[in-house]
Amino acid sequence: MASKLLDRLRRTLFKEGEHPTDADGTDDCPESSELDDDTDYVSARLGGTLCFEGDAVLDSEDAGEASGPDSDSDFFGESLDNPCSSTDISPTSPTLKGSNMLTRQLQESWRSLRPRCASEKLIFEVTDASVVHETNSKYVLYTIHIIQSASFDKTPGVITRRYTDFERLHSRLRRRYGDEMEGVYFPRKKLRKNFAAETIAKRSRAFEQYLSHLHSLHELRVAPTFLEFFYLSDLRAGQMLLRVGHYQEAVGTLLNALRLQEKLGCQQLLHHQPVQKAHWLFTLGALVSCFQDLEQPTEAQEHCDRALQDLAPSPDTLKQQPPPPQVHPLLVPLLQANVRLSWKICKDKRCWEALLQDIQELGVDVGCHPNLKEFLIKENLGDSEGDAK
Template sequence: MAFKLLQRFRGSTMKEPRGPGPPEEPPESAELVDDTEVLSVRLSGTLSLSEDSLGSDESDDTETRALKERHQRTLLTQQLREMWANAQQHPMPIRLTFEVTEANVVHDAHAKYVVYTIFVLLSGKYDASPACISCRYSDLERLRRRLRTHYPDEMSDVSFPRKRLHRNFTAETIAKRSRAFEQFLCHVSSIPVLRWSGHFLGFFYLHEMQNAQRLTRTGLYKLALPLWTNIWHLQEKLCPSGHCAHKLVALAGLVVCHQEMETLVEAQVYSEQAIRLLQETVAPNCPWLVPFLHAHIQLSWRVGKDKRDSETALQKLQEAGHPTENVASLKEILITETIS
């Protein structure tokens, strides 16, 4: 995607996503990877016809040409069927990919910098819920430094685009950097210990989660909801299975905002997801459990869904001595939670 930025690159003013940040540091030694040869390899795989199939000898009559064309179409159909059958037997593995889709030059009172929009996608399947982040070079470079500090061996072969003293805002430089950022994130996410680290996961949604909490705390639910939705989609891609420390926070944000905006069906669906996650991975004394059960029971009653399982779970907690009455509501826990 990054090479398209040479045509799509534009300078515009937008809100800074992560704060002003420190000034850029001297150049690093890592080199960018030029993938023009890779592009030609991709293009070489395009379906093409041989010279024999492009035409026939002028002496062939109409009937002979028609027979040849039908034969060629039959062969092509057989080939396509074989390719499809092979694809069904050996499906493409689903993996995490990153695409820089936009880059904008920002001017403010203190600095000039580039904000990159990076989409997080699942390749190998149709991704119905793409998610994205906005960041600048210093944000990504800070992530690299943190990972190198905590995982020096795993990060030893991970390259990163070096900084430049001049020509940082040319279309060519931004396009090359964009491609290098894609490669950097793909490489890091392919190493399990790095992909599951709090530094890597938090980079994608921690700042946005803090903004979403602040908007929710002040009652700006309509503005907070898109942030919570994007955060949840990021978490689904980054940690699709098992418990993630911030998944319950995102689900609480979705439930609260939908509930306050009276979109109760959506609120009930997210509360049900939270209950499943809690029952699978969290201990009974988790502070989120009882508030989510109360929210799920209330929402299920209001939209006409079955709430008996949650009522039974709440009763069992009460019998085991866990407090279930006069506890903080889901909204109260969400707005007071320390997100870090």
């Protein structure tokens, strides 16, 4: 009864169309419908799929879209006057950049609660996307972090790729693994608004799903073409920096390549895939050479030791081969480097000296081998498709 009287009193006091204002200012709060609309927009913006459907799209194989050589620009020549910056189009909230969400206590608690049998997998996360302008082209460059799940991965691998890089990967995989690629869809280009923030955000999500889908299929996960997509460009860049003597820059590039190979499980494929073995040993050998020139013998010896663990044969294995035995071209340079480095840091080097002596006694001329840097500079870093740069 009291509520009915109060309602009647309100209608009497306020004219039609007016609404009472609460003293606490609750009238400034948005309506629920506004919140719903905003949520729907965010969901639509970030909920990309692997394949964009619609009448205004082109297949990725269509070459008529480019506005210039090697371009990812809009088919109708989208204006270059208002390029998007990386902060404008980043699929992650700018307020989260640089923030440390996990404290040490939270990390330890999470580790203790996590089931020990949790299977580790890779997470592919597009953390930034920026529009790049070149002389005759315009394209979007995606920054992707490769993170090991089921653990706190504080050193993710990082790659930057553009649409045409993904397109090339997809074409190669379809050519070599047609059956496995049957159910894998690739995000297609649009006729318009390729550089709009919403399009880039959706495509970022689509690339995350695309890489996750490929990695979930065992045949594709261990495919050389898939593995080389991540690390080979860093190896080639590291080799170029090594050639010109920029050792500190080369170390950063090569360490990222090593992290990527570790996360992708390349070390477990050394006995089955010769190309991946050559790339793995090149990475470690190049790090040894760079750390040597940077006067960091401890780091150089650690990577040299690691390479020899995967490369050095046992004395019994050497004796089973016809003289002179077939040894990997990196074996002697790495052994010689490891003996010198171990001596510098006062570490036991007798096992490597003994192996080097055994190789020499079996008829291998260790004096005619090029040194480590000479071998690395001349190495031809080809891929599984037979291409080399």
